[in-house]
Amino acid sequence: MSEIQTGKIEEGVYLLRTPDGKDIAVQYTRGGFYPLTRQNLFSPSAAGGVSKYPALCSCTGKTAETATPLVAGETGAVCPKCGKTVPYVKTPADYRAEEVERKRQARENLRLVPAGMTEDFGMAYRLTTRLDRSEWAKIARYMLYVTTEDSMGMDADDHNLGWVTFYPREVEEALGITGDRTVAGQREAAKRRREAPAEVRKRAIAQRVREIAHEIRETGEKPSGLNDPAGDRLFDTQDIYGGGDWFVAGPEHLWYVQNNGMDGDNWGYNNVRTGGAGAIGYRVPATSPMAAELRRLASELDALPGGL
Ligand SMILES: [Zn+2]
Numbered sequence: 001m002s003e004i005q006t007g008k009i010e011e012g013v014y015l016l017r018t019p020d021g022k023d024i025a026v027q028y029t030r031g032g033f034y035p036l037t038r039q040n041l042f043s044p045s046a047a048g049g050v051s052k053y054p055a056l057c058s059c060t061g062k063t064a065e066t067a068t069p070l071v072a073g074e075t076g077a078v079c080p081k082c083g084k085t086v087p088y089v090k091t092p093a094d095y096r097a098e099e100v101e102r103k104r105q106a107r108e109n110l111r112l113v114p115a116g117m118t119e120d121f122g123m124a125y126r127l128t129t130r131l132d133r134s135e136w137a138k139i140a141r142y143m144l145y146v147t148t149e150d151s152m153g154m155d156a157d158d159h160n161l162g163w164v165t166f167y168p169r170e171v172e173e174a175l176g177i178t179g180d181r182t183v184a185g186q187r188e189a190a191k192r193r194r195e196a197p198a199e200v201r202k203r204a205i206a207q208r209v210r211e212i213a214h215e216i217r218e219t220g221e222k223p224s225g226l227n228d229p230a231g232d233r234l235f236d237t238q239d240i241y242g243g244g245d246w247f248v249a250g251p252e253h254l255w256y257v258q259n260n261g262m263d264g265d266n267w268g269y270n271n272v273r274t275g276g277a278g279a280i281g282y283r284v285p286a287t288s289p290m291a292a293e294l295r296r297l298a299s300e301l302d303a304l305p306g307g308l
Pocket of ligand 1: 057058059079080081082083
């Protein structure tokens with residue numbers, strides 16, 4: 001049995017790995033591990049709320065009243081009854097170290113990017129990360145806080161810009177931004193990327209894939225019920241927030257599936273099962289020439305330099 005060290009371990013966010021291999025972010029507080037309501041594993045925070053019940057071990061029962069709350073051990077959350085340990089994958093110290101590293105990288109990649117076009121002063125640029133006070137002092141005189149209240153001839157869809165500059169070269173010089181990170185360098189690099197043959201081909205493939213998606217939506221059927229399309233997933237952009245889309249090329253049908261699981265989506269339209277709230281699917285017979293074309297485009301894209 002692992003040593004139990006309640007009281008010694010720091011309160012804060014831990015990442016635990018459950019026996020079935022899933023990572024779960026929890027807040028360690030009041031001697032218990034409370035799962036976070038929002039499982040954003042990149043930068044988890046208890047600010048979004050925590051579960052009412054702490055992590056429990058079912059060795060003494062399967063209800064909230066009879067199961068045993070896990071307590072803090074040296075290397076994991078431990079059941080004081082049976083000794084089962086759910087290891088820590090990350091501790092609050094690990095998350096702090098990641099934050100420091102993120103800031104360091106953000107500073108290393110610091111550059112100016114377009115923030116909005118004004119009629120009176122041209123393009124406004126903003127910095128990609130916050131600066132500390134001493135660095136800010138070097139550029140403060142080139143920076144301007146712009147809101148929609150300021151009439152600069154901005155387009156109506158330009159929202160509040162915040163801190164921007166109209167003197168990109170001066171700011172870059174003061175902060176030591178050089179080479180590919182300068183506005184001019186970024187523009188050059190973007191142009192090189194855009195004109196590379198592989199990129200041109202990738203855009204054509206993406207365009208054709210959108211057309212195929214459109215055609216399946218227009219000409220396909222939308223079967224009722226909750227379906228589990230079988231086959232190969234192609235051009236999959238599904239994300240964990242309930243967004244994205246994909247195709248499923250199967251023996252019977254070619255499906256086009258649009259994820260429809262975001263907060264605010266109307267889940268009542270869903271006819272395809274996903275890990276989340278569901279998706280909307282249209283299908284055409286697998287004999288459609290679009291099925292073979294999609295497979296061909298997918299393997300062509302795989303083979304292009306730079307991959308997806
Ligand atoms: Zn137990």
